[in-house]
Amino acid sequence: MILAAGKGTRVRPLTYDLPKPMIPILGKPVMAYIVEHLAACGVKDIMVNVSWLHEKIESYFGEGRRFGVRIGYSFEGYVDGSGEVVAEALGSAGGMKKIQEFGRFFDETTIVLCGDAIIDLDIQAAVAEHKRKGAMASVITREVPWDKVSDYGVVVADGDGKIQKFQEKPKQEEALSNLVSTGIYIFEPEAIDLIPSGQVFDIGSQLFPLMAEKGLPFYAQKHEFQWLDIGSVTDYWSVLQSVLTGEVPGMEVPGAQIRDGVWVGLNTRIEWEGTTIEGPVYIGAGCHIEAGSRIVGPTWIGHGSHVCAGAEVHRSVLFEYTRVLPGTKLEEAIVCGDYSVDRKGNMVRIDEDDDIGLNNARDRRILPRTDDEDAVVLQGRRTSVAAEQGTYSYSR
Numbered sequence: 001m002i003l004a005a006g007k008g009t010r011v012r013p014l015t016y017d018l019p020k021p022m023i024p025i026l027g028k029p030v031m032a033y034i035v036e037h038l039a040a041c042g043v044k045d046i047m048v049n050v051s052w053l054h055e056k057i058e059s060y061f062g063e064g065r066r067f068g069v070r071i072g073y074s075f076e077g078y079v080d081g082s083g084e085v086v087a088e089a090l091g092s093a094g095g096m097k098k099i100q101e102f103g104r105f106f107d108e109t110t111i112v113l114c115g116d117a118i119i120d121l122d123i124q125a126a127v128a129e130h131k132r133k134g135a136m137a138s139v140i141t142r143e144v145p146w147d148k149v150s151d152y153g154v155v156v157a158d159g160d161g162k163i164q165k166f167q168e169k170p171k172q173e174e175a176l177s178n179l180v181s182t183g184i185y186i187f188e189p190e191a192i193d194l195i196p197s198g199q200v201f202d203i204g205s206q207l208f209p210l211m212a213e214k215g216l217p218f219y220a221q222k223h224e225f226q227w228l229d230i231g232s233v234t235d236y237w238s239v240l241q242s243v244l245t246g247e248v249p250g251m252e253v254p255g256a257q258i259r260d261g262v263w264v265g266l267n268t269r270i271e272w273e274g275t276t277i278e279g280p281v282y283i284g285a286g287c288h289i290e291a292g293s294r295i296v297g298p299t300w301i302g303h304g305s306h307v308c309a310g311a312e313v314h315r316s317v318l319f320e321y322t323r324v325l326p327g328t329k330l331e332e333a334i335v336c337g338d339y340s341v342d343r344k345g346n347m348v349r350i351d352e353d354d355d356i357g358l359n360n361a362r363d364r365r366i367l368p369r370t371d372d373e374d375a376v377v378l379q380g381r382r383t384s385v386a387a388e389q390g391t392y393s394y395s396r
Contacts (some may be wrong), residue, residue: 001096001105002034003183004115005076005089010232011116013339013347021115022060023230024319027245027254027284027302030230031065035038038111039068041123047105048115049095051076051087073101075262083144094201096192106192112203114183118228118239119327120250121184126221129188135219137211140162140184141314142227146172151231152180153204157220166212168205173390179220181208184226229283236335237343242316244280244298252280265303293324321361328357 008020013024023032025263038046046064050057051074057073060152060254064071076095077087079385090098092112100106106248121140141155149172156165156176161249164177171240181204193194194210211218228239243251255263261279264270278296283289284303288378292309296302299313307313311324314331318324322335332343334356341347 001047001049001099001110001112003030003049003092003095003112004031004057004086004113005049005054005092005095007052007087007089011230011236012233012333014233016339017050017337019050019057022053022056023116023236025118025228025240025283026251026300030118031061031323033055033118034113034115035061035064035067035069035071037119037121038113039122043111043123044069047072047074047099048072048077049074049099049343059252066323072105074102078084089202089205091198091208092203093195094199096203097195097197097201101197103281104225106187106189108189112185112187117183118248118251119182119184119225119330120225121225121227126184126223127186129221131221132221134216134217135186137190137208138186138221139208140186140347141179141180141181141220141222143178144180145198146178149175149178149180150270153208155179155181155220161221162219162221163208163212163218166204166208166211173193179222182229186361193298219289220239225313233334233345234343237317237332240300241298244282244300253280253368255282255284261297262293304361305347309358323359323361323363324358325357330358359362 004019004021006020008015010018011023022029025033035046046069048057048071054075074095077085089095091237094251096106109127116245126140138310139155144152150169152169154170154177155163155165156177157163157179166256167176174308185203195207201207223281226248228350230236230239237380244253253263255265257263261281262277263282265283267285268287270289274292275375276294280297281295283301287301287302288306290307290309291308294312297309299316301318302322304321305318306323308324308326310326313324313329313331316332317334319336324330335343338350339347340350340356340358348356350356
């Protein structure tokens with residue numbers, strides 16, 4: 001089961017128009033990486049609880065055929081008197097209980113994962129350890145720096161891994177450990193029986209403390225694996241920086257590499273005269289980079305974006321159709337729809353700040369392109385480069 005019903009409030013403004021599992025990493029929703037990994041590990045049946053902006057998850061993943069799995073959905077909410085669909089999440093454990101009562105999905109050992117992290121955990125090994133210990137529930141854990149413990153569920157376990165206490169997002173000074181939950185759990189049906197019916201109920205703040213208090217067979221597991229958690233805007237910025245710099249094995253930047261550290265999508269126009277691009281930089285399909293601009297990586301520029309002459313973009317993430325106006329300098333920023341947010345989460349609404357230098361690039365009131373002797377058009381997937389003082393366009 002993938003937990004995907006929350007509003008993702010700590011990642012706003014990214015989640016104003018996107019459910020958290022749909023936040024893109026290298027142009028692909030984070031949940032897609034989870035589904036692909038589950039499929040590679042032999043997991044073929046996946047339930048997803050959905051609520052906030054549920055239709056975006058359901059329309060992208062469908063019933064899972066293109067991923068080689070079967071996907072089902074459990075919507076949490078209701079239709080009000082005016083016919084509007086209202087999202088009303090039941091909490092992570094409450095969502096599990098609803099699924100179990102409806103169709104008995106949890107009648108065998110089940111893996112439950114949060115839909116906001118990229119992992120490469122050996123799931124078969126984790127399930128084998130869970131069964132070997134006779135666990136009713138297991139939590140996959142990692143140690144984190146002490147200044148991060150308040151973002152996670154904190155685990156206190158004995159030498160055999162049996163959990164004695166579980167603290168959900170304690171203050172740093174109150175945390176009893178820096179061993180935390182990664183949001184990956186393994187449950188037996190008996191654990192689901194502990195969840196009350198028809199109530200909002202949470203795994204970390206209610207179910208797990210209850211299991212620890214009762215002394216049930218509840219264990220922590222430690223594994224070495226990749227865990228890229230997108231719990232906050234800062235996390236998202238850091239993850240994308242790591243991916244673009246090649247620090248994450250198995251994740252390759254899409255597009256065609258036209259220069260060292262510079263990748264582009266289809267039909268992207270770069271005017272090189274006076275322009276500086278220092279990789280790693282990805283420039284999406286249909287973008288326009290005007291002469292005299294400067295881009296410093298790690299930077300991701302979403303499709304349809306427009307960087308105007310004299311603009312500078314440093315170590316930033318631009319979602320699709322972002323226009324950076326002449327003379328504007330962005331540094332360590334994330335631009336998403338109507339909002340710009342820095343890596344610490346400080347947010348500005350674009351249409352409320354005349355000096356921010358950003359607008360919507362869907363407004364394409366610019367002169368059409370004319371033939372240029374210096375332009376070079378690459379056909380297919382060739383990766384030769386235009387003249388230094390010319391225009392570069394990549395298309396099929």
